[in-house]
Amino acid sequence: MANLICSCFVLLLLLSGCGWNDTPTRQNDFIPLTSIVITAVSPAIDSSHTIAAGTSTKLTATGHYSGQFTRDITDQVVWSSASPAVAAFKYSTTPNKGRVSGATAGSAALTATVGTISSPGFTLTVSGATISELKVAPASLTFAKGLSNQFAATGTFSDTTTQDLTFDSAWLSSDVTVATVSDDLASKGFARALAKGTAAFTATFASKSGTAAVTVTEPVLQSIAVTPASPSALSISTVSFTAIGSYSDGTTPDITAQVVWNSSSTARATVIGGVAKTLTQGTTSISASLDGVTGSTNLRVTGGDLTGITVSPSAPKLARGTVSRIIATGIFSNATTRDLTGVVEWSSSDSAKAAVTSTGSTLAWLNAVDNTPLTTITAKSGSITGTSALTVVSPTVQSIAVSPPSLALPVGSSGRYTLTATFSDSTTQDVTANSTWETGNSGIASVGNDDSDMANKGRVSGVASGSATITARYGGKFVTAPVTVTARSLQTLSVSTLPTGFIAGTRVAFTATANYFDGTSMDVTESTTWTLDKPYVAMLTDSQNQPGQVVAVDSGSATLTATFGSKTQTTTITVP
Amino acid sequence: MKRIGLTILAVCLPLFLCRPASAQHSGPYVGAFVGGSSLITAKASDDLGNFSLKFDPALTGSAVLGWDFEPGNPVGEGRVELEYARRSNTLDQVTFVEGGFKGGGKVTADSLLVNFFGVFHDVGRWAPYVGVGAGVARMEASDLQVTGQPLASGSSVVLAYQLGAGLDVALTDHLNLDLGYRFFGSTKPKFSEVNGRKFEMDYFSHTAVFGLRVGF
Numbered sequence: 001m002a003n004l005i006c007s008c009f010v011l012l013l014l015l016s017g018c019g020w021n022d023t024p025t026r027q028n029d030f031i032p033l034t035s036i037v038i039t040a041v042s043p044a045i046d047s048s049h050t051i052a053a054g055t056s057t058k059l060t061a062t063g064h065y066s067g068q069f070t071r072d073i074t075d076q077v078v079w080s081s082a083s084p085a086v087a088a089f090k091y092s093t094t095p096n097k098g099r100v101s102g103a104t105a106g107s108a109a110l111t112a113t114v115g116t117i118s119s120p121g122f123t124l125t126v127s128g129a130t131i132s133e134l135k136v137a138p139a140s141l142t143f144a145k146g147l148s149n150q151f152a153a154t155g156t157f158s159d160t161t162t163q164d165l166t167f168d169s170a171w172l173s174s175d176v177t178v179a180t181v182s183d184d185l186a187s188k189g190f191a192r193a194l195a196k197g198t199a200a201f202t203a204t205f206a207s208k209s210g211t212a213a214v215t216v217t218e219p220v221l222q223s224i225a226v227t228p229a230s231p232s233a234l235s236i237s238t239v240s241f242t243a244i245g246s247y248s249d250g251t252t253p254d255i256t257a258q259v260v261w262n263s264s265s266t267a268r269a270t271v272i273g274g275v276a277k278t279l280t281q282g283t284t285s286i287s288a289s290l291d292g293v294t295g296s297t298n299l300r301v302t303g304g305d306l307t308g309i310t311v312s313p314s315a316p317k318l319a320r321g322t323v324s325r326i327i328a329t330g331i332f333s334n335a336t337t338r339d340l341t342g343v344v345e346w347s348s349s350d351s352a353k354a355a356v357t358s359t360g361s362t363l364a365w366l367n368a369v370d371n372t373p374l375t376t377i378t379a380k381s382g383s384i385t386g387t388s389a390l391t392v393v394s395p396t397v398q399s400i401a402v403s404p405p406s407l408a409l410p411v412g413s414s415g416r417y418t419l420t421a422t423f424s425d426s427t428t429q430d431v432t433a434n435s436t437w438e439t440g441n442s443g444i445a446s447v448g449n450d451d452s453d454m455a456n457k458g459r460v461s462g463v464a465s466g467s468a469t470i471t472a473r474y475g476g477k478f479v480t481a482p483v484t485v486t487a488r489s490l491q492t493l494s495v496s497t498l499p500t501g502f503i504a505g506t507r508v509a510f511t512a513t514a515n516y517f518d519g520t521s522m523d524v525t526e527s528t529t530w531t532l533d534k535p536y537v538a539m540l541t542d543s544q545n546q547p548g549q550v551v552a553v554d555s556g557s558a559t560l561t562a563t564f565g566s567k568t569q570t571t572t573i574t575v576p
Numbered sequence: 577m578k579r580i581g582l583t584i585l586a587v588c589l590p591l592f593l594c595r596p597a598s599a600q601h602s603g604p605y606v607g608a609f610v611g612g613s614s615l616i617t618a619k620a621s622d623d624l625g626n627f628s629l630k631f632d633p634a635l636t637g638s639a640v641l642g643w644d645f646e647p648g649n650p651v652g653e654g655r656v657e658l659e660y661a662r663r664s665n666t667l668d669q670v671t672f673v674e675g676g677f678k679g680g681g682k683v684t685a686d687s688l689l690v691n692f693f694g695v696f697h698d699v700g701r702w703a704p705y706v707g708v709g710a711g712v713a714r715m716e717a718s719d720l721q722v723t724g725q726p727l728a729s730g731s732s733v734v735l736a737y738q739l740g741a742g743l744d745v746a747l748t749d750h751l752n753l754d755l756g757y758r759f760f761g762s763t764k765p766k767f768s769e770v771n772g773r774k775f776e777m778d779y780f781s782h783t784a785v786f787g788l789r790v791g792f
Contacts, residue, residue, distance in 0.1 A: 019616035019618070019628075019630075019780075020616075020617055020618060020619035020628050021617065021628070022619070022626070024625065024626055024627045024628060024671050024672050024673050025625035025626050025627075025673065026624045026625030026626055026627045026672055026673060027624070027625070027672055027673045028627075028670075028672035028674050028677065029771070030722045030725045030726070030727050030769075030770065030771075031677070031722060031723055031725050032725065065674075066723065066725075068674075068677060068723055069675065071674065
């Protein structure tokens with residue numbers, strides 16, 4: 001009951017909150033406007049209250065509300081001149097509302113009015129001074145394509161006064177394909193760089209002109225975005241980063257190859273050409289720099305630190321001229337193990353006798369080139385190594401046998417035959433990858449026989465209903481095995497469940513089972529298409545060679561999708 | 577507000593040292609409560625934007641008419657009551673884009689709620705309770721002002737609710753002392769600004785109450 005009471009009080013406290021404390025958006029129009037004051041935006045004119053005939057200046061109306069606050073009400077007031085022939089308000093829209101133009105020499109009382117409240121008269125004197133010089137500032141400017149800049153025109157008059165004539169001048173660019181300068185009333189003197197080159201801007205007022213030399217350069221890099229943003233990756237793996245530059249002209253090219261890559265902690269990960277190789281767990285900042293601009297993102301390395309490597313088989317004995325899969329397994333500090341076959345450096349103590357061919361991904365093949373009593377095969381990652389002792393002999397083949405004796409496959413699924421050779425020294429060896437495989441009827445069943453895809457040699461796929469004979473040949477001998485392919489109607493697809501303890505670095509081999517309407521079921525893991533939506537939570541180790549095998553990367557939830565035939569099954573994978 | 581709280585504490589402190597004097601009452605009862613209410617700074621909105629209203633804490637009073645369930649009642653141990661309460665808080669400050677301005681006037685909530693309280697008689701010397709209530713409230717904005725200038729007025733009937741918790745002390749067979757807290761809220765009341773616009777405001781309050789219930 002005490003818990004219930006406490007819960008109720010916590011609920012009450014949560015409900016109570018602290019009240020509304022956001023920024024108000026409503027203006028106070030309850031307190032009445034009591035006075036209006038006119039000022040000139042130009043300090044010089046605000047001081048002298050004088051402009052030259054033919055020029056204009058911007059005025060501001062400030063409302064005073066009962067002594068409580070003030071507000072710029074330039075756009076709300078009604079502007080008027082007591083002597084429109086001397087000075088008049090020609091513009092009624094923002095941003096030029098409040099701009100007064102001097103017509104002829106004389107004085108005019110200007111007022112701003114809201115309702116019954118009017119400002120005291122702002123007496124503006126329009127002088128008869130004539131312009132003697134017009135200057136544009138900046139006089140020269142180099143700016144990059146895509147950038148903009150505001151230019152100003154300042155006139156010097158016969159009475160030695162100066163006045164901002166940016167608004168009153170006519171603006172012109174000598175080459176509008178290189179750079180433009182606005183002559184619109186709302187944006188006079190505003191320049192944009194359009195293309196590499198040079199141009200001249202001319203401001204003209206009355207009979208005087210001023211110019212500015214403009215040079216437009218190639219677009220400049222303004223920022224770099226490094227993607228993926230804040231990824232997580234397992235130790236002893238690679239992450240490919242991309243650098244996208246944002247240039248002043250709005251383009252965003254891929255500049256991965258141009259930038260200089262850096263890792264803030266080379267103990268965690270190194271990065272070359274945007275490809276980071278992770279080493280030990282922790283976080284490092286991956287940065288890309290070019291032309292003084294740097295972009296970065298954090299890379300979180302998970303899965304423990306590599307403490308050892310085991311190579312299997314550890315002491316293989318192979319017949320000369322054959323190949324065999326060889327696997328390097330990493331042992332990590334968080335008590336997990338992981339397949340590192342595709343990422344370790346393989347070497348042989350005698351490459352004339354034996355060599356390792358790594359095809360990337362998770363596959364490596366041990367090639368028994370010539371007879372040797374002992375050749376050491378080494379897998380290396382950093383300073384950590386693992387070895388295998390290989391013996392190559394030249395026995396003669398006594399017999400070969402295929403297993404299983406037969407296959408029964410639904411259309412669209414696949415199964416595997418394995419071929420084992422028995423040699424004259426009584427040893428046996430899996431020679432599936434070294435054999436030649438044939439199908440008696442490719443319209444019924446196909447069989448993998450591609451030397452460039454040895455992992456799929458002996459893999460039989462059901463094409464259409466019927467029977468076919470698969471033949472395997474090795475060492476001058478052959479053996480056959482039947483395949484029966486039947487058309488079954490797929491009812492459901494089920495996926496194995498996630499075991500507990502799925503921490504970063506842990507591997508789980510999911511299996512997919514097809515359940516048919518005739519009550520039969522079949523493991524279709526290899527024929528299933530597997531996808532994972534969040535590679536920084538969990539990733540498929542190798543969808544081609546290890547379908548369904550998932551390794552945890554970092555905390556979070558991801559969705560594993562298995563698709564076989566017309567059925568799709570999803571499973572939520574949670575990494576604590 | 578602080579003085580009210582200290583007064584309530586001073587009056588009630590000796591009672592905490594007592595043991596319940598009598599057996600648990602069941603049947604009808606009436607009660608009266610006094611206390612202090614503090615409104616949470618409210619968001620007010622009209623078609624020109626949002627502004628905030630901050631109120632002063634104020635005294636509150638309520639009267640209840642209810643029924644104590646007998647011990648072992650299949651619906652649970654507790655009570656159901658009809659409560660009338662009045663909360664009237666002075667507008668202290670109104671904040672617009674330009675800043676905060678002194679407020680004036682009052683917002684008064686007259687509420688009529690049906691409350692359900694569950695009482696835990698087996699705790700020991702005291703009987704804590706929690707409960708909920710729902711009903712209606714009439715909200716009245718009386719001459720709300722900003723620095724002396726009229727802001728809004730009017731009234732609005734809204735749905736109201738409250739959550740409550742407290743301690744019951746049975747002083748005699750028919751007399752209970754009740755020390756409680758109420759969180760009171762309502763749907764947004766709408767009032768008319770002086771310029772004719774409608775505005776609506778949040779209304780949430782914290783209330784500490786102290787009262788006596790007499791059973792029959």
